[in-house]
Amino acid sequence: MTLRVERDGAGGVAVVTLDRERRHNAVDLATVAELKAVWRELRHDDAVRAVVLTGAGRAAFCTGIDRDASVPQPSSPYSVDDPLQAIGPKAADLWKPVVAAVNGMACGGAFYLLGESEFLIASRTATFFDPHTSYGMVSAYEAVYMAQRMPFGEAARMSLMGTAERLSAQRAYEIGLVSELAEPGELLEAALRAARTLASFPTEAVQGTVRALWSAKQAALQQALAQAPALIALGNLPPERQAELFAGRRTAPEPQVR
Template sequence: MLRLGSVNYDVRGKIAILTLDEPEKLNALTAGIRAGIREGLQRADKDDGIRVSIITGAGGKAFCAGADIGTFDFDPEKARAFFIDAMEVLSAPERALKPVIAAVNGIAYGGGFELAIASDFILAAESARFAVPEIKLGLLPGFAIVRLQDIVGRAKAKEMSMLGDPVNAADASRLGIVSRVVPDERLLSDAIAFAERIASQPRLAVQMAKSFYNRGLGGDETRHAIDGFPFLLTHADAREGINAFLEKRAPRFENG
């Protein structure tokens, strides 16, 4: 097993398993986890012996809790640089040449949810929960704002983004977010079994199928999201929402 940033990289036959490993932070998208995701998927793509990657979270409570909010910087230029880096990481499963499976244990909120939906398939433990809760910070999701409506429909995407309420695994399956729901104790074994089935198919045909279905992704709409995020971060509501979160209190928004 290799340690890439804060991600454990393990190879089981033709499968690469990337385990986000900062459970004390609920596997939030720290610099170490972002670096590990990027490096791990690049390593899998370059390894001719690897056919499929799995991303999961350590600790059982969280797949990934999203952004490391304590590190946010309100300076617009720094915020834009952070968001460019974050969008590159969140879209990495989409851009990977080989299929990526998100094995979601526990919460997948914000950037964690976005990392999951950027993957080709999501297998969810029965305890999994999904949300884009950025609205509670006076913000909006970045990657999900340009992908979610294609998965759940425009009205449901608006509801999830405007309310920020979590969706359980069963409802996520009904909405088409999740490919299948499995018992918690079988999550990784079922994900590996699913990955092995994909790995047994013709390599080039599988990679071309991913490429064809993902055609057109990653265009102007992602650049609009990158430009919009720093603007929201400069608003008083965002400052209040983030400060309230860090201080563990209810936010008092200007219009609330």
């Protein structure tokens, strides 16, 4: 199992933890399948009225797709198979509020999960970055999700600067990506406190409000995401060249944190 799911029966909250700490909670194909199944399960569990999503340990919330995960691609240049498209709660039609507790690094494919959470609470040691351009890859889905949650210039800078720069938790809070900061040892409790409050309210009103909030931006989001497969197919370097750049990452200078 690559996930842990713990239910707080009295509080009406489920805590979903990405449990691949040794891989910085990177998502492999097993994690994809488990996330899809968990969101579907929680849709039908009336005892769960809010969710906290986090990663195991303090080093990373999630570092995107596991580089060792083999994802066969169609030969057509007009389509791309992206397994991460289905890992978010909204992709599974889950409209119960999800609070993301970001502990450590959140990068790349982590933005599929953060992009479909209602709001983010972060450890003061958390950092955010998008490595795609550094490795010859188009940041399409990730950039779209972040452009929906951040000022455009900040989303553009993070998407384009790749591994050269990391956004600090403090800066993420200042620009509105993060709604609350917590000390590392207090992060989960802060997220649970918010989730338990949401779970204590009438569930129909809460879910209706979640749905209303997402309807305000869903049309633009879907239009932007529809362009992603073609942009990725056109702009990505061949996989072997990406692998060469990824293998050379240890010789790159330390990223700047701002």
